[in-house]
Amino acid sequence: MTEADYPTIKGVNSRIAVWLVAQLHLWFGAFVVAVPMFVFIIEAIGMATRDERYDNMAYEFIKVSITAYSLTALLGGLLSFSLVLFYPDLFKYLSMIFKDSMFAYALLFFAESAALYIYYYGWHWLQGGNKKWVHLTFGLLLNAVGCLLMFLANSWTTFMMSPAAVDAAGVFNGNTWAAIHNFLWNPLNIHRVVANVAYGGSVVGAYAAFKFLSAKNKEERAHYDWMGFNANFIAISALLPLPFAGYYLTAELYAYSQQMGITLMGGVFAWLFIIQAVLIGALFLSANYYLWCGMGRSEGAYRYNPRIKYIAIVIVVAFLVWFTPHTLVLTNAELKSLGGPYHQYLGVLGIMPAKNTAVNFLLAFTFLSFMYYRRANKIATVSWATTGNAIQIALFAAGLLNIVILGVYHGYFTNTVYKVAASIPQVLTTLVIIVASTVIDAFMYKGAKEVAPMRWGRMPDRSQYALFLLAVSFTWLMGLMGYVRSGIRQHWHVSGIFRDSSPDAFTPGLGYAANIVSIGTILFMAMVIFVFWLSTISGRHAVVKGYWKEQA
Amino acid sequence: MINFLKVSVFSLLMVGAFWGFSNFGIPQIKPADPPGEAKIDLSNMTMEKFIALGADLFENKGDCALCHTGRRAPKLNKVAANADKAMKDPAYKGTAKTVEEYLRESMLKPSLYVVPGFGKKGTNDTESPMPDIMGAKVGFNEIEVLAAIAYIQDLSGSEITVQIPKPGAAPKAPEASKAGDCKK
Numbered sequence: 001m002t003e004a005d006y007p008t009i010k011g012v013n014s015r016i017a018v019w020l021v022a023q024l025h026l027w028f029g030a031f032v033v034a035v036p037m038f039v040f041i042i043e044a045i046g047m048a049t050r051d052e053r054y055d056n057m058a059y060e061f062i063k064v065s066i067t068a069y070s071l072t073a074l075l076g077g078l079l080s081f082s083l084v085l086f087y088p089d090l091f092k093y094l095s096m097i098f099k100d101s102m103f104a105y106a107l108l109f110f111a112e113s114a115a116l117y118i119y120y121y122g123w124h125w126l127q128g129g130n131k132k133w134v135h136l137t138f139g140l141l142l143n144a145v146g147c148l149l150m151f152l153a154n155s156w157t158t159f160m161m162s163p164a165a166v167d168a169a170g171v172f173n174g175n176t177w178a179a180i181h182n183f184l185w186n187p188l189n190i191h192r193v194v195a196n197v198a199y200g201g202s203v204v205g206a207y208a209a210f211k212f213l214s215a216k217n218k219e220e221r222a223h224y225d226w227m228g229f230n231a232n233f234i235a236i237s238a239l240l241p242l243p244f245a246g247y248y249l250t251a252e253l254y255a256y257s258q259q260m261g262i263t264l265m266g267g268v269f270a271w272l273f274i275i276q277a278v279l280i281g282a283l284f285l286s287a288n289y290y291l292w293c294g295m296g297r298s299e300g301a302y303r304y305n306p307r308i309k310y311i312a313i314v315i316v317v318a319f320l321v322w323f324t325p326h327t328l329v330l331t332n333a334e335l336k337s338l339g340g341p342y343h344q345y346l347g348v349l350g351i352m353p354a355k356n357t358a359v360n361f362l363l364a365f366t367f368l369s370f371m372y373y374r375r376a377n378k379i380a381t382v383s384w385a386t387t388g389n390a391i392q393i394a395l396f397a398a399g400l401l402n403i404v405i406l407g408v409y410h411g412y413f414t415n416t417v418y419k420v421a422a423s424i425p426q427v428l429t430t431l432v433i434i435v436a437s438t439v440i441d442a443f444m445y446k447g448a449k450e451v452a453p454m455r456w457g458r459m460p461d462r463s464q465y466a467l468f469l470l471a472v473s474f475t476w477l478m479g480l481m482g483y484v485r486s487g488i489r490q491h492w493h494v495s496g497i498f499r500d501s502s503p504d505a506f507t508p509g510l511g512y513a514a515n516i517v518s519i520g521t522i523l524f525m526a527m528v529i530f531v532f533w534l535s536t537i538s539g540r541h542a543v544v545k546g547y548w549k550e551q552a
Numbered sequence: 553m554i555n556f557l558k559v560s561v562f563s564l565l566m567v568g569a570f571w572g573f574s575n576f577g578i579p580q581i582k583p584a585d586p587p588g589e590a591k592i593d594l595s596n597m598t599m600e601k602f603i604a605l606g607a608d609l610f611e612n613k614g615d616c617a618l619c620h621t622g623r624r625a626p627k628l629n630k631v632a633a634n635a636d637k638a639m640k641d642p643a644y645k646g647t648a649k650t651v652e653e654y655l656r657e658s659m660l661k662p663s664l665y666v667v668p669g670f671g672k673k674g675t676n677d678t679e680s681p682m683p684d685i686m687g688a689k690v691g692f693n694e695i696e697v698l699a700a701i702a703y704i705q706d707l708s709g710s711e712i713t714v715q716i717p718k719p720g721a722a723p724k725a726p727e728a729s730k731a732g733d734c735k736k
Contacts, residue, residue: 168684168687168688169688170688209559210555210556210559213555213558213559214555214556255673257681258619258624258625258681259615259618259619259683259689262618262619262624263618266618268581268582268583271578271579271581274578275570275573275574275578278570278573279570282566465559465562468559468562468563468566469562469566472563472566472567473566473570476566476567476570490583490586491586491587495689496683496687496688496689497688499688500586505586506583506585506586507583507584508583509580509581509582509583510574510578510580510581511574511575511580513574514570514571514574514575515571515575517571518567518568518570518571521567522564522567525563525567529556529560
């Protein structure tokens with residue numbers, strides 16, 4: 001193929017157009033796939049506890065996603081047209097391989113639309129007794145179809161990275177399932193499911209924050225404070241396992257192609273992970289800050305306040321370690337002055353084991369913040385509360401020590417080849433801390449005494465900006481990681497099979513990518529505000545006297 | 553309305569901060585342009601120039617230096633010295649008789665012999681992770697393969713046995729991509 005095989009439209013840059021549309025479609029798609037997941041869980045919690053507040057909150061969440069659903073479909077259509085217009089040969093090639101799944105994808109949209117509309121419009125109709133079960137079943141169906149749609153689309157994306165069922169020259173052998181079930185399909189599926197939930201939580205958190213700031217009375221403020229808390233909880237719950245899903249995806253990427261793995265983690269993309277560290281640092285800091293502000297809702301939380309500053313110090317230090325670059329790009333004079341490409345003292349923090357240690361500390365201490373918040377207005381009444389606390393302290397101490405030992409040993413006392421070997425045991429240690437502490441806490445605080453009531457709505461306005469920061473950082477981060485996922489294919493449409501011969505075949509640099517991601521984020525935020533506004537006006541009724549003719 | 557403006561300004565400032573850091577807070581490295589079919593002038597080609605061409609291909613078009621550091625793939629500074637030993641190894645499945653033939657084989661059919669410890673995970677060193685350098689992924693032509701062999705022979709201190717192709721020799725094209733051809 002040559003440049004002439006790529007149609008152009010005057011004044012439109014094909015790649016930027018497709019990039020922006022695909023990214024917007026993905027942001028909205030992630031949101032509308034994620035929201036029904038936690039709406040389903042919240043509705044089920046409401047059914048189990050018979051607490052109507054959960055039902056109302058679940059309904060409000062799904063209401064927000066309804067308009068976003070239409071926008072997702074519109075952007076999906078626009079993406080298809082853009083691909084047909086600007087990349088017809090690539091689209092033809094992919095269509096020939098994935099014709100069956102593409103047709104199924106289109107048909108599944110009907111099923112998803114039907115499930116979503118029945119779920120949403122039938123919410124107040126299907127209430128109580130068996131009807132509620134029927135309603136919940138539609139929620140389950142909606143989630144099943146939503147995930148299936150995402151998995152199908154993921155297979156087309158991952159095929160472009162790790163093509164299967166084709167020979168070295170790209171000729172398809174006819175095995176559609178093998179093409180779908182390519183090497184990176186499942187790692188990306190897992191990563192996207194977890195990331196979508198965290199992302200969906202952050203966007204509805206921003207919605208709740210906006211409504212909180214605009215609340216007219218105490219009741220509204222309390223309602224949206226509670227909604228914001230739950231949204232942040234959802235975002236953090238998914239944010240904690242997200243780095244593990246990321247590790248898995250990256251490890252599989254290396255297993256598939258070392259060349260692709262090295263391109264991802266080294267060379268021009270190496271600095272991308274410093275930007276990623278800034279964004280994830282912003283995510284963790286904002287999520288923790290919101291939790292700490294939330295402790296002001298109950299007088300019972302004051303006893304934990306002195307400890308917060310230590311958690312904050314650990315989180316900031318962990319963030320700075322993660323932020324430390326490994327190799328610096330320096331001028332000759334700077335190199336001479338520094339004595340090499342690594343800083344004398346800070347250079348040791350730039351390697352992967354140090355960063356893995358920092359990330360696991362970030363996760364463990366964010367979980368600690370959440371545990372303090374959860375205990376804020378409670379006192380355990382079980383006879384073994386002291387022992388339980390001691391076990392938890394021992395668990396944290398031993399776990400954190402283990403993470404440090406693993407990081408130091410693998411980082412500084414082993415061969416280079418084994419440097420990443422610390423990551424899996426470190427991750428498992430953090431998971432043990434989180435899971436075991438949660439189990440102990442659940443039993444220890446069963447029937448706990450309430451110290452002081454939770455005063456929903458008693459939150460400073462500044463705390464709500466933490467929720468906005470969470471949503472903005474997440475959106476920008478998704479855009480950035482989308483760029484690198486696609487960028488590691490370099491000058492290939494389909495890695496090693498179908499070369500990109502267009503004038504835009506070059507790999508864009510980080511600054512260029514940051515420009516596009518920023519434009520995309522601003523467009524997305526504007527569209528999301530539009531969605532929020534629509535969901536607000538849908539509940540308004542203006543009574544205009546004298547406008548309508550009086551009926552007899 | 554005030555809240556809307558405050559929230560919008562805050563969000564824009566955050567986006568601006570991320571954008572600014574990405575553009576001015578880190579070094580801007582321009583990724584290499586996609587490798588093209590460079591015209592090789594063989595009329596004034598000396599062995600020195602031919603080796604330099606091989607070095608350039610090794611570093612850039614082939615991206616060989618990314619892996620051949622001793623971490624993910626063996627260093628190549630002793631490959632010629634070790635070639636005889638490798639060809640006598642029971643695990644060797646090739647037919648090469650000379651160092652040059654062995655190097656060519658290793659580049660075009662890397663799985664014929666995998667240096668212990670550098671095979672694909674789970675294959676017990678029977679399958680190499682290295683692609684065929686004349687395949688679509690790397691895309692070397694015949695002249696480029698010869699230049700790469702000359703460079704590696706020079707790098708590993710071996711006698712350079714490669715003959716510089718005569719001017720006008722058509723470079724045998726790499727394997728063409730047939731993406732788009734599907735079984736009906």
